[in-house]
Each structure stands twice: as C-alpha cells, then as structure tokens.
Amino acid sequence: MPELPEVEVTRRGIAEPLRGAKVVTLRLGKPLRWPLGQRPDALVGSIIGGVGRRGKYLWLSLLGGRAPGGLLLHLGMSGSLALTEQAPAPGPHDHFDLVTDRGTLRLTDPRRFGAVVWSPALDAAPASRLLAGLGPEPFDDALTAESFHAALHRRRAPIKAVLLGGEAVVGAGNIYACEALHTAGIHPATRADRISRPRAARLLDAVRTTLARALELGGSTLRDFRDAHGIDGAYQAEAQVYGRAGLPCGRCGATVRRVVQGQRATYFCPGCQKR
DNA sequence: AGTTAAACCTGGTTGC
DNA sequence: TGCAACCAGGTTTAAC
Numbered sequence: 001m002p003e004l005p006e007v008e009v010t011r012r013g014i015a016e017p018l019r020g021a022k023v024v025t026l027r028l029g030k031p032l033r034w035p036l037g038q039r040p041d042a043l044v045g046s047i048i049g050g051v052g053r054r055g056k057y058l059w060l061s062l063l064g065g066r067a068p069g070g071l072l073l074h075l076g077m078s079g080s081l082a083l084t085e086q087a088p089a090p091g092p093h094d095h096f097d098l099v100t101d102r103g104t105l106r107l108t109d110p111r112r113f114g115a116v117v118w119s120p121a122l123d124a125a126p127a128s129r130l131l132a133g134l135g136p137e138p139f140d141d142a143l144t145a146e147s148f149h150a151a152l153h154r155r156r157a158p159i160k161a162v163l164l165g166g167e168a169v170v171g172a173g174n175i176y177a178c179e180a181l182h183t184a185g186i187h188p189a190t191r192a193d194r195i196s197r198p199r200a201a202r203l204l205d206a207v208r209t210t211l212a213r214a215l216e217l218g219g220s221t222l223r224d225f226r227d228a229h230g231i232d233g234a235y236q237a238e239a240q241v242y243g244r245a246g247l248p249c250g251r252c253g254a255t256v257r258r259v260v261q262g263q264r265a266t267y268f269c270p271g272c273q274k275r
Numbered sequence: 276a277g278t279t280a281a282a283c284c285t286g287g288t289t290g291c
Numbered sequence: 292t293g294c295a296a297c298c299a300g301g302t303t304t305a306a307c
Contacts, residue, residue: 002300033283033302056301077300078285093285111284113301130302157278164301173300222300223287263280265298 002075004138004171005211006219006233007056010075013228014083014105015051021100022047023062029095030112033076038118042067048100055134055170060098061122069120071098072128076113078224082106110224135167138208143169145201152192152200159195160188161262163207168192172207175220175235175242178267180206182241182249187273188259188266213238241267 002010026040046065051058058073058081075081087097087104096107096116107114119128135151136143151168152159162168163177172180181188183206186199195203219225219233222243226232236243240250245258245267254271 006300030284074301076283076302079300109284110286111299111301113283155277161278166302175300220300225300262278264301 002056002077002079002219002225003173003176003211003214004053004056005176005214005235006225006227007058007075008053008215009219009227009233010081011051011053011058014081017083017102018048018060018100018105019050020047021102023065023098023100025097025099027090027097027099029090032095032107032109032112033074033115034117036116036118038067038069043071043118054131055137055166056173057131067118067120069118069122072115072117072119072130073107074115074130075107076109076111076115078111079107079109079114080224080226081228082108082226082230083228108224133167134170136169138169138171138211143204145197145204148204149195149197149200152195155192157192158189158261159186159192159203160266162192164262164264169204169207171211174264174266175222175239176207176210176214178242179239180210182269182272183210185272185274187275188261188268190275241269243267 023043023046026043043062043065046062049061049063051060060071062070083103083105085103087106093110094106094108098105148168155162160177163172184203186203214235217234218227220235221232222236241256244256247256249256249269249271252271254269256267256269259266
C-alpha cells in the first residue's frame with residue numbers, strides 16, 4: 001500500500017507535533033521485518049529532532065540520550081502510523097509504540113512487512129544500506145528528462161518493472177506506476193531502453209503529476225492505509241486503471257486489462273497504451 | 276551482471 | 292456453510 005504519497009502524507013501528519021518531543025517509552029510487539037538493532041530503553045530520554053522521508057522510508061532523528069542516531073521506518077504493504085495523545089491498549093496488529101511527552105506514535109501492520117530500525121547515523125542518507133540503492137526523488141530538480149531518459153536507457157526490463165525498481169525514480173509503487181504509465185500512454189511491457197527521449201519526458205511528467213495528485217487526496221486507501229490522524233486516502237476513486245480489470249477505461253472506453261509482470265499485477269488500457 | 280522466483284505474514288475475497 | 296485457493300500497497304535474498 002504505502003507508496004510515496006501515503007508515506008509523505010503520514011510524515012506531514014507527525015512532523016510538527018513530534019519535533020522536539022521527548023521519548024518516554026518504547027513498546028515492541030511481534031517482530032517486524034528486521035530487529036530494532038538497539039535496546040529500547042537506550043532511546044528513552046532522547047529528543048526527536050525531526051521527521052524526514054527518503055523514498056518510502058521515514059527517518060526520525062533522535063538527539064541526545066544514550067543512543068543518539070535515528071529510527072528508519074518502513075510501512076511495508078499494510079502498515080500505517082497513528083499519532084494520538086493517549087493510545088488505547090495495543091491490538092494484535094500494533095507492533096511498535098513510541099511514547100513521547102507529546103503523544104504516542106503507533107505502527108499498526110497486520111502483515112508485518114514493515115520495519116523500524118535504529119541507526120547511529122545522524123542523518124538519513126548514510127543511515128542504512130537500505131537507502132543506498134535508491135534513485136532520485138521524483139520532485140528533485142536534479143532529476144530531469146535527460147537524466148531520467150539516460151537511466152531508462154540502461155535497463156532492458158519492462159518499463160513497469162523499472163519504475164517499481166526505483167532506480168530511475170523512487171516513490172511509485174504498483175498503483176502509481178500503473179496510473180503514470182496510463183497517463184503517459186505507454187504500454188507497461190515496453191522495454192525501458194526503447195523509450196524515446198520525448199516519451200521519457202512525458203513519463204517523468206506523468207509520474208510527478210500522479211504522485212502530486214495522490215498527495216493532494218491524502219493517498220490511496222485500498223484496505224489498511226490511514227494517515228496519522230486516522231483519515232482514509234481518496235485517490236483510489238480517481239484511479240483510471242489500477243484495480244479496474246474488465247471495466248471501461250475512463251478516457252477511451254476500451255476494457256482495462258490485468259496482466260502479471262514480475263509477480264505483480266499490472267493494469268493497463270489496451271486502447272490508450274499501445275506497444 | 277541482470278532477470279526471475281521465493282520468501283517474509285495475515286486476512287479478505289472468490290469459487291467449488 | 293465450509294474450506295481451499297488466490298489475492299493484496301513492498302523489498303530483500305537466493306537462485307538461475
């Protein structure tokens with residue numbers, strides 16, 4: 001679920017209230033994808049310096065205390081974060097609580113593909129090898145049609161798989177990769193290195209407008225996602241192809257198709273997205 | 276090196 | 292109604 005818009009919506013919901021908050025307690029539930037990598041009580045007393053984002057990861061910097069550094073969080077497929085003044089007793093899917101003097105940040109994640117990993121780094125960038133291979137942020141000015149085209153040119157895989165890979169640009173997951181390709185009129189099976197410079201420019205533009213629109217609508221809620229205040233996203237109602245197999249394309253009326261690429265469902269319109 | 280499959284885990288939906 | 296099979300927003304790791 002959580003692709004860049006959902007993660008950024010979450011970040012915006014917690015950044016202001018948590019800046020400067022003091023850590024009171026940490027509570028761990030069932031194991032997540034990786035162990036925390038630090039004793040929970042070593043983080044008690046530290047101050048949250050800020051909340052950043054890199055791709056689909058969140059970064060909470062922790063200043064002072066016995067273990068300065070930060071927490072790298074990932075929401076996996078089914079994770080969401082809630083910030084409440086006083087959290088109710090943890091349910092069966094609540095696997096991490098960061099209790100602060102300004103409220104409790106709780107990770108709820110039924111499938112437990114999410115992660116909370118402590119790192120001694122002061123900044124997100126070198127915090128973890130998890131961030132090492134990530135491509136450019138979609139709204140970074142340094143990402144241009146030229147550089148994007150060059151990145152696509154290095155890959156022979158289908159463009160849909162390349163978008164999910166996050167080397168050319170991070171942030172688009174299954175929903176937004178499908179939607180952006182539809183907007184750009186590019187067939188998902190097109191080899192990335194065969195995409196012309198003008199079409200690469202069009203695709204980058206589509207990725208940006210798709211992510212920006214989803215951000216405006218609070219992301220997509222298919223099932224589990226809620227923002228930090230418990231609010232559903234609304235983008236899913238605007239999806240043109242994702243999850244719409246057998247239904248007519250809103251633009252041309254052709255029947256949306258579902259195929260499988262690299263173990264992931266891909267939705268596209270055979271009318272708008274010719275090979 | 277580069278692509279593809281398997282793995283992680285739970286729960287909702289679909290079909291027999 | 293019961294139960295097996297399939298599906299889901301992601302990403303690492305192992306295997307060709």
